[in-house]
Amino acid sequence: MEANIPKRKEPGKSLRIKVISMGNAEVGKSCIIKRYCEKRFVSKYLATIGIDYGVTKVQVRDREIKVNIFDMAGHPFFYEVRNEFYKDTQGVILVYDVGQKDSFDALDAWLAEMKQDLGPHGNMENIVFAVCANKIDCAKHRCVDESEGRLWAESKGFLYFETSAQTGEGISEMFQTFYVSIVDLCENGGKRPITNSSASFTKEQADTIRRIRNSKDSWDMLGVKPGASRDEVNKAYRKLAVLLHPDKCVAPGSEDAFKAVVNARTALLKNIK
Numbered sequence: 627m628e629a630n631i632p633k634r635k636e637p638g639k640s641l642r643i644k645v646i647s648m649g650n651a652e653v654g655k656s657c658i659i660k661r662y663c664e665k666r667f668v669s670k671y672l673a674t675i676g677i678d679y680g681v682t683k684v685q686v687r688d689r690e691i692k693v694n695i696f697d698m699a700g701h702p703f704f705y706e707v708r709n710e711f712y713k714d715t716q717g718v719i720l721v722y723d724v725g726q727k728d729s730f731d732a733l734d735a736w737l738a739e740m741k742q743d744l745g746p747h748g749n750m751e752n753i754v755f756a757v758c759a760n761k762i763d764c765a766k767h768r769c770v771d772e773s774e775g776r777l778w779a780e781s782k783g784f785l786y787f788e789t790s791a792q793t794g795e796g797i798s799e800m801f802q803t804f805y806v807s808i809v810d811l812c813e814n815g816g817k818r819p820i821t822n823s824s825a826s827f828t829k830e831q832a833d834t835i836r837r838i839r840n841s842k843d844s845w846d847m848l849g850v851k852p853g854a855s856r857d858e859v860n861k862a863y864r865k866l867a868v869l870l871h872p873d874k875c876v877a878p879g880s881e882d883a884f885k886a887v888v889n890a891r892t893a894l895l896k897n898i899k
């Protein structure tokens with residue numbers, strides 16, 4: 627079903643789009659929108675009650691875009707209110723706080739909530755997602771690094787931005803790229819343009835990098851049983867090295883994953899006769 631695609635318009639004509647924000651409570655959704663629309667930052671936390679709604683106009687190339695922004699409350703309590711607003715959306719600003727791992731881990735649940743609400747005929751491929759890794763000004767508390775966030779976003783074909791609603795870093799760039807991508811999508815008959823980055827690495831590479839990041843020890847990292855032989859370790863190493871070598875793999879985090887695999891192999895071989 628293609629219900630969320632606004633009618634294809636001639637270039638130069640105005641276009642009306644619907645954009646929503648998603649992500650856990652307190653990650654900074656309202657502040658990102660305020661920073662862009664009102665050029666200000668609100669340091670006091672005022673939880674969104676249900677939904678906040680605003681209208682703004684932006685210019686993309688020769689087109690005037692009327693943007694209806696629905697800023698969703700992130701608190702689970704407001705699920706019933708939120709689920710009225712997922713339909714007919716062209717763009718989603720999906721936000722997490724780089725200092726709150728839970729808010730990053732929750733991104734899949736946010737996509738699932740939207741998918742469930744759109745129903746079996748809903749199509750998320752027609753929607754532009756901009757992932758905002760927010761609060762990058764709080765560098766001391768950061769626990770989700772750029773490559774982890776970028777890998778998650780780009781492996782799904784989503785845009786990825788490092789943002790701070792407090793300093794304004796990354797906010798204009800995010801909105802400009804986001805709106806251009808939505809207009810491209812509308813002019814492209816509702817198909818999300820393929821980003822260079824998402825097209826250039828495989829799901830296997832992305833999944834392997836994530837597995838390596840989450841591995842508990844060197845055996846686990848190489849995917850061999852504790853006590854494996856030199857041959858088994860070397861075989862597993864060679865397979866991973868081919869998959870992740872920085873000359874072959876451009877997925878975010880591949881260089882670190884490759885180094886970790888080299889170190890894991892060295893450490894294991896030291897202790898195997």
Ligand SMILES: Nc1nc2c(ncn2[C@@H]2O[C@H](COP(=O)(O)OP(=O)(O)OP(=O)(O)O)[C@@H](O)[C@H]2O)c(=O)[nH]1
Pocket residue numbers: 649650651652653654655656657658668669670671672673674675698699700701760761762763764789790791792793
């Ligand atoms: N340091 C810092 N604080 C931020 C940033 N963005 C938002 N905040 C603060 O984080 C708190 C929550 O911000 P909101 O924008 O209200 O969060 P929200 O995601 O809209 O929250 P809900 O409405 O409950 O869903 C506020 O105290 C903001 O001042 C940021 O980039 N850096």
